[in-house]
Structure formats: structure tokens, C-alpha cells
Amino acid sequence: MKKKTKRRVILGAAAVCVIAVVSGVLLYANSFRNYELIYPNVTCDGVPLAGMTYEEAESAIAGIIDQKQYQVTVRLPETDPFTVVPEQTVTEQVPGTALQEAWNCGREDSSFFGPLLSYLGAGRGRRDVQIRYAFSYDPDSVKNQIDSLKTMVTVEPTDCTGDVDPDAHTATVTLGAKGKTIDADAAAEEVCRALDSGNDKVELSFEEIPLEEGQVETLLSELADEGYVEVREPDVTYDETAQTSVLDMGMPGYALDADALEEQVFRASDAGEETVTVSLQETDPQEYNLDGFYQWLKRDPEGVYYADGELYGGTPGYDFDLAAAEKAQEEAGYGDQVEIPLTVTDPIVPIDYARTVLFRDQLGRADTYHTGAYARTNNLILSCEAIDGTILNPGEEFSFNDVVGERTASKGYMSALVYLSTGNESQLGGGICQTASTLYMAALKSGMEITERAEHMYTVSYCPLGLDATIYWGYSDLRFINTSCMPVRINASVSDGQVHMSISGTNFTGHYIELSSERVSSSPIGYRAYRTIYNPDGTEYYTEDLGVSYYSTH
Numbered sequence: 001m002k003k004k005t006k007r008r009v010i011l012g013a014a015a016v017c018v019i020a021v022v023s024g025v026l027l028y029a030n031s032f033r034n035y036e037l038i039y040p041n042v043t044c045d046g047v048p049l050a051g052m053t054y055e056e057a058e059s060a061i062a063g064i065i066d067q068k069q070y071q072v073t074v075r076l077p078e079t080d081p082f083t084v085v086p087e088q089t090v091t092e093q094v095p096g097t098a099l100q101e102a103w104n105c106g107r108e109d110s111s112f113f114g115p116l117l118s119y120l121g122a123g124r125g126r127r128d129v130q131i132r133y134a135f136s137y138d139p140d141s142v143k144n145q146i147d148s149l150k151t152m153v154t155v156e157p158t159d160c161t162g163d164v165d166p167d168a169h170t171a172t173v174t175l176g177a178k179g180k181t182i183d184a185d186a187a188a189e190e191v192c193r194a195l196d197s198g199n200d201k202v203e204l205s206f207e208e209i210p211l212e213e214g215q216v217e218t219l220l221s222e223l224a225d226e227g228y229v230e231v232r233e234p235d236v237t238y239d240e241t242a243q244t245s246v247l248d249m250g251m252p253g254y255a256l257d258a259d260a261l262e263e264q265v266f267r268a269s270d271a272g273e274e275t276v277t278v279s280l281q282e283t284d285p286q287e288y289n290l291d292g293f294y295q296w297l298k299r300d301p302e303g304v305y306y307a308d309g310e311l312y313g314g315t316p317g318y319d320f321d322l323a324a325a326e327k328a329q330e331e332a333g334y335g336d337q338v339e340i341p342l343t344v345t346d347p348i349v350p351i352d353y354a355r356t357v358l359f360r361d362q363l364g365r366a367d368t369y370h371t372g373a374y375a376r377t378n379n380l381i382l383s384c385e386a387i388d389g390t391i392l393n394p395g396e397e398f399s400f401n402d403v404v405g406e407r408t409a410s411k412g413y414m415s416a417l418v419y420l421s422t423g424n425e426s427q428l429g430g431g432i433c434q435t436a437s438t439l440y441m442a443a444l445k446s447g448m449e450i451t452e453r454a455e456h457m458y459t460v461s462y463c464p465l466g467l468d469a470t471i472y473w474g475y476s477d478l479r480f481i482n483t484s485c486m487p488v489r490i491n492a493s494v495s496d497g498q499v500h501m502s503i504s505g506t507n508f509t510g511h512y513i514e515l516s517s518e519r520v521s522s523s524p525i526g527y528r529a530y531r532t533i534y535n536p537d538g539t540e541y542y543t544e545d546l547g548v549s550y551y552s553t554h
Contacts, residue, residue: 039106041126049102049129058099061131065092070135072194074146074202076182079153084145084191086137098131105129137195143188153206154181159215160265164227164280169254171223171261172277175269179209211269220258220265227280229254234288238297238318238342245297245320247329247338250285257281290329294322301347304354305393306487311358314351319343348485349506357506359489364445364513365502368438368462372497375414376431380499382412383435384492391489392482397451398443398490400436400471400478407432407473418472433470434462434499436478439492440469442501443480444531444546445513446488452479455549459525462499466517466527466549510536525551 038049038057045064049057071085092098105127158176165172187204194202231253238245261278268276301317325340332338349357370380386404407413407429416430433456440453441463456470469478482488488505517529529546 035106038102039127042102042105042129043126044098044102044129045131046128054099054103057102058096061099061102065090065131065133068131068133070137070195070200072191072200072202074149074187074191074204076153076204076206082149082152084142084149086139086145086195087141088135088137091134093132093134098129102129135195139188139192142191142195143184146182146184146188146191149187150182150184155179155209157209157211160211160219162219162223164223164256166227169227169229169280169282170277171227171256171280172275173219173223173261173265174275175265175273176211176215178211178269180206181209183207211266216262216265217258220256220262223261224256224258227254227256229280231283231285233285236288236290236293236340238340243342243344245293245340245342247288247290247325247332247340249329249332249334249336249338250288251334252285253283254280255283285334288329290322290326294320294325297342301345303347303394303485304349304351304358304487306358306391307393311351311355311487314347314349314354316347317345319345354486354506358487359504359506361505361507363447363484363488363503363505363507364442365500366438366441366445366463367498367500368434368441369498370431370434370462370494373416373431376416377494378412378414379407379416379429379431380435381494383407383429383432384494384499387435387439387490387492389489389491391487393487394482394485397479397481398448400439401473404432404435429473433460433468435492435501436471437463437468438499438501439490440478441467441515442490442503444515446503446505447483447511447513447533448480448488448503449483450480452477455551457552459551459553464515464517464527464529465519465525465551466529466546467515468549511541512536520548521550525553527551 036053038052038054040050042049044057044061045068047060047064049060052060068090069085070088070090071083074082074084076082157179160173160176162171162173164170182204187202190202190204194200229252232248232251234248234250236245236247256278261276264276264278297318297320299315299317302313302315304314305312320340320342325338328338328340370377383404387400390398390403392398405411409428413429415426415428418425418427418430418433437460440450443450444467453469454476455466456468459465460468470476471478482505484505485508486506488503491500491502491504493500511533514532514534515529516532517527520526520528526548528548531544531546533541533543535541
């Protein structure tokens with residue numbers, strides 16, 4: 001009986017223990033059904049959340065999101081990596097999703113022992129919750145950072161240098177090194193694609209920067225200026241005093257073809273060459289046309305002449321042996337000087353001397369009395385005013401009608417008596433035959449050559465018969481040529497009841513002239529006129545028969 005009781009006690013105690021253990025386990029398991037912390041080994045994007053309350057985990061995940069930063073590492077050959085971190089905004093795609101996933105870790109089994117078993121099993125492996133991010137960024141910030149990268153890595157090409165050898169007539173260019181850079185726009189686009197696709201690395205390559213065209217052009221322009229030698233064309237100078245001409249055979253010129261050299265420079269740069277040397281283009285001077293110079297130089301001495309208030313001409317004549325000069329030219333080389341002797345013929349009157357004696361002397365003068373009639377006197381004054389100051393150069397012909405012009409009322413001419421074949425008649429300009437007659441005598445005394453003159457139909461009283469001259473517009477004129485070697489000036493005026501005519505010029509010989517006439521017939525009345533030239537001492541030099549003039553009586 002005692003043994004049975006003892007066994008019953010032991011069994012009872014064991015039952016109590018079992019009950020106690022089971023109760024403890026149940027109580028322990030039940031405590032996990034209301035567990036208020038994140039299960040062990042739970043992480044979010046690798047950040048431990050175990051043991052955190054819901055609120056602590058929420059704060060931790062928010063911190064993870066705040067710390068999240070997207071970036072791309074850009075790599076270039078032989079260059080340190082460059083990190084592009086754009087201006088960005090990072091959020092969770094669905095706010096609270098990661099927190100809920102982290103909280104639910106270990107709470108999937110809703111059975112009585114499920115939470116306990118999940119807690120006990122959590123120690124055997126980590127459970128990491130991945131946050132699903134929503135990401136946006138500013139492309140301009142990417143472009144700005146790539147621009148900065150471009151500034152850091154760009155290497156500009158080095159300048160070319162050059163020089164000209166003036167003796168060899170060559171130009172040499174020493175090439176500079178090419179540069180390198182990146183295409184910032186393309187690089188920024190590639191980084192943006194990487195950000196959009198979640199790629200954090202981008203491999204880029206350099207672009208080559210060729211030689212600076214502007215610097216090459218400037219250099220070649222400078223070399224062209226430095227190497228340019230203008231062609232010295234042959235030329236002839238002549239020395240009147242030495243009576244020689246000198247033919248300068250000229251020298252070749254040299255020039256750089258900058259455009260062609262520029263092409264060679266860039267081709268050489270692409271081929272990796274270091275220098276380019278070219279010869280300057282040579283231009284030979286043209287052969288001097290000695291025949292043209294001969295035609296230009298050869299001339300007779302030029303007489304003096306008067307124009308626009310100045311005296312011109314009075315230059316020497318020149319000539320040279322063209323055949324001998326051309327032979328000397330053929331035998332000469334560039335840079336030589338070929339002497340060409342000149343034959344110089346002095347002018348009759350050198351210009352400098354002519355200026356000192358111009359209009360110095362009164363060659364001839366004539367004065368005739370007029371009637372004093374108002375209209376006739378008016379016409380005399382007008383015709384003298386038209387003639388006064390007329391200049392005749394050597395060899396030039398004077399025409400009374402050309403100088404005085406048609407006698408019209410618009411010019412102020414009045415009607416006065418004129419002699420016609422039909423008798424006497426009053427016409428515009430009547431009386432100016434006295435102007436012509438007075439000028440005729442002055443021209444004879446001045447040694448002029450008379451080329452046209454006619455006597456009156458009837459005798460006149462204001463000058464010796466045989467020495468008068470009639471004029472009529474369109475029919476009769478008084479013309480004479482200046483045969484002297486100097487210009488002459490005609491002076492004409494009316495005063496003190498007389499018509500005054502004189503011709504000023506230069507009398508080199510001292511000769512003077514007197515006029516005379518004699519009656520040689522009575523019916524019709526005929527007068528022969530003479531022009532006698534006297535030596536300076538008064539002796540007769542020569543007498544010219546001027547012919548016979550015939551007149552009718554009134």
C-alpha cells in the first residue's frame with residue numbers, strides 16, 4: 001500500500017510539472033501574439049530594424065529614404081572618375097509599404113504558436129525589405145555638372161609656329177598638338193539615360209579637337225606678309241643733265257600661297273607629322289618694252305604755248321639708239337642696270353627763260369582815227385572788247401569772225417553805214433571794218449603771216465589804201481598766223497577818237513617793221529603795199545611786196 005501511494009505522488013508531481021511547463025509555454029507563446037517590436041534580423045535596404053517599435057521603424061525608414069541618393073560615375077580614359085549627383089527628389093512609390101512589410105515580417109502565421117515560432121526562426125536568417133523608390137531629377141543639373149566635367153578635362157590644341165627663310169624663299173610651319181574634349185550634350189544625355197535605367201556607371205570617350213583654324217590662318221597670314229617680296233618690274237629713268245637713261249632690269253617677287261599651305265598643314269596634322277615646309281611662289285618681272293619707251297621718249301623739242309593763264313612747253317627733244325639698247329637688255333640679268341645714252345635736243349626757247357620774256361615786247365602797233373558817230377563808235381568798242389586779250393600760240397591762226405562773232409543786236413551792236421556792191425547801206429555792226437583794218441596793220445607790223453584779207457570795194461579814209469581789210473559775216477574774214485616761237489597777245493581798245501591795236505610778244509632779234517603803200521593805177525584805183533623789215537641798227541633787212549589792192553570810187 002505504501003508503494004502505491006508513493007507512485008501516485010510521483011505521478012501527481014510529474015503531472016503538475018507538465019502542466020506547469022505547458023502552462024508556461026502557453027503563456028510564453030501567447031506573449032508573442034501581442035509582440036510590439038520588429039522581429040529579429042529584419043532589415044530595410046540593409047538597415048537593421050530589429051527591436052524597433054512601429055513608430056521607431058517608421059522613423060528609421062523615413063531616414064533611409066531621406067539618405068537615398070542616385071548618382072552616376074562617369075569614366076574617361078586616363079582620367080579620374082567623376083560622379084554626377086543631380087538635383088533630385090526621392091520618395092517611396094507607395095508611402096508606408098516598406099514599413100508595413102518590415103512590421104509584418106514574422107507575423108504571417110496567425111496560429112497560436114505562429115508568432116513564437118517566427119520569432120524563434122528569425123534568428124536563422126536575415127529578412128531584408130526593399131524600398132520601392134519613386135525618383136525624379138533635374139536634367140539641367142546633370143548638364144551643368146557635365147559642363148563642369150568638360151571644363152576640367154578639355155585640353156586645347158597648342159598653337160602652330162612658323163618662320164620664313166628669306167634666302168631660300170621657303171616657309172616652314174611647326175605643327176602644334178591637337179586637343180581633346182567631350183561632347184557635353186551627348187554625355188549629359190547618356191548620364192540621364194543611366195539615371196532613368198538605374199545604371200550607376202557611364203563610360204565616355206574623348207573627342208579630338210583639331211588645330212585651331214583661326215590661329216593657323218593668322219599664322220599663315222603673318223608668314224605670307226613676312227615672305228612677300230613684291231616684283232620689281234623693270235623701269236627706265238632718265239637724267240636730262242647727264243643725258244642718259246638707265247634701265248633697271250628688275251627683280252623677281254615671291255609670295256606664299258596661304259590657302260594651299262593651310263591644306264597641307266591640316267593634312268600633315270592628321271598624319272601626325274611635325275613640320276611642313278613649302279617654297280614661296282616666284283614671279284619673274286616682265287620684260288621691259290624698250291620700243292614702247294622709245295616711242296614715249298622720242299620727241300622733237302616742244303615750243304612754248306599759253307593756256308589757262310600759264311605757260312607750257314619749252315621742253316627738249318629726246319632720242320636714243322634703240323637697237324643698241326635692246327642688245328644690252330638681252331645680255332643683262334635681273335638686278336642689273338643698263339645705261340642708255342640719250343641724244344637731247346634743246347628747245348628753241350626753254351620754258352624757264354620763256355616765262356621771263358613772255359609778252360615782253362610790243363611787236364607792232366596801229367592806230368586809226370574814227371568819225372565819232374555814236375552807233376559806229378559803239379560798234380568799234382564792242383568789237384575791240386571781243387578781241388582784246390586774245391592769245392595766239394605759235395602756229396595758231398586768228399580769225400576775226402570767230403573771235404568777234406556775229407554782230408547782233410542782242411550783243412549791243414547798232415546799225416551803221418557799210419559798203420556793199422549795190423551801194424552804201426546801214427546794217428548792224430557797221431564800221432567794224434575799221435577794227436579789222438587797224439588789226440591788219442598791227443599784224444603786219446608784228447610779222448604775222450596773213451592767210452586771209454580782202455580790201456574794201458571803195459576807198460576808205462581811216463588808213464592808207466592798200467593796208468585796209470574788210471570783213472563781212474559769212475563772206476569775208478581777216479585771218480593770220482602767229483609765226484613766232486612765242487605766244488602773242490592782241491591788245492585792242494578805243495579811246496581819244498582812235499582805234500588802238502597792238503600785239504605783244506617777244507622780239508628776240510630786235511628787228512622792227514614799217515608799212516608803206518603806193519598808187520600804181522588810176523582806173524581802177526590801185527595801191528601796192530609793202531612790209532619792210534629793218535635790222536636793229538636801222539638798216540633794211542628785207543622788203544615784202546604785199547600785192548595790189550583795187551578800189552572803186554563812191
